[in-house]
Amino acid sequence: SVPTLDANHDRIYVGSSTGQVWAFTGAGGRVWMYQAGGGIGAQPTLSVDRETLYVGSDDGDLHALRASDGSLIWRTEMRGALGDAPLVTEDVVYIATENDVIEAFDRERGEALWRYERQAPEGFYVTEHAGLTLADRRLLAGFTDGAVVALDPSDGRVLWVRDTTSDLAPNTSDELRFTDVDTTPLVVGDVVYAASFAGGLYALEASSGSVRWLRNELT
Secondary structure (H helix, E strand, C coil): CCCEEEEHHHHEEECCCEEEEEECCCCECCCCCEEECCCCCCCCCCCCHHHHHHHHHHHHHCEEEEECCEEEEEEEEECCCCCCCEEECCCEEEEEEECEEEEEEEECCCCCCEECCCCCCCCCCCCCCCCCCEEECEEEECCCCCCCEEECCCCEEEEEEEHHHHCCCCCCCCCCCCCCCCCCCCCEEEEEEEEHHHHCEEEEECCCCCCEECCCCCC
């Protein structure tokens, strides 16, 4: 996984494909090691106060570790492996799994708060998955079926859905087209930018998900 840096405490956190989470000093000295079980592909995330480290393992568990010594605070089951780093606020941990599930957990206790799931299309699709973006009381994500979705972060209620497959021209050939939105949405002002593998680059209204413009050649 990508390392996570904590310059204030001179620590580097990183997960491995064999299931260990390591903490090193900036000079490379070992601080601690935690055995998570399944491999770790997503970057660990520190809490706002930098006292807790949140790590997702490929066997479907989310681990909350004490950042200073690697001891386990809580562990809870996810609905699949993580596709990107957990998103952590003062109260909630949000995750996006590779099988199109968004989940929210209580940051201190690990209790499940809500879950949102989309059905992946049948057949082949791109293996990477979009991460999460939280902006202006909207939790934004992209999905395998080509949807960009805005959720209410407090309860998972759907605010809007933009189906990028509706903008694709009919495919009259036998060529396989991937419709995945695997880019983590980017918010600038009142615009959400996201890209569909086959549909191109979108600029969406943050309030409604309507298309401000589409560059369908940028696939």
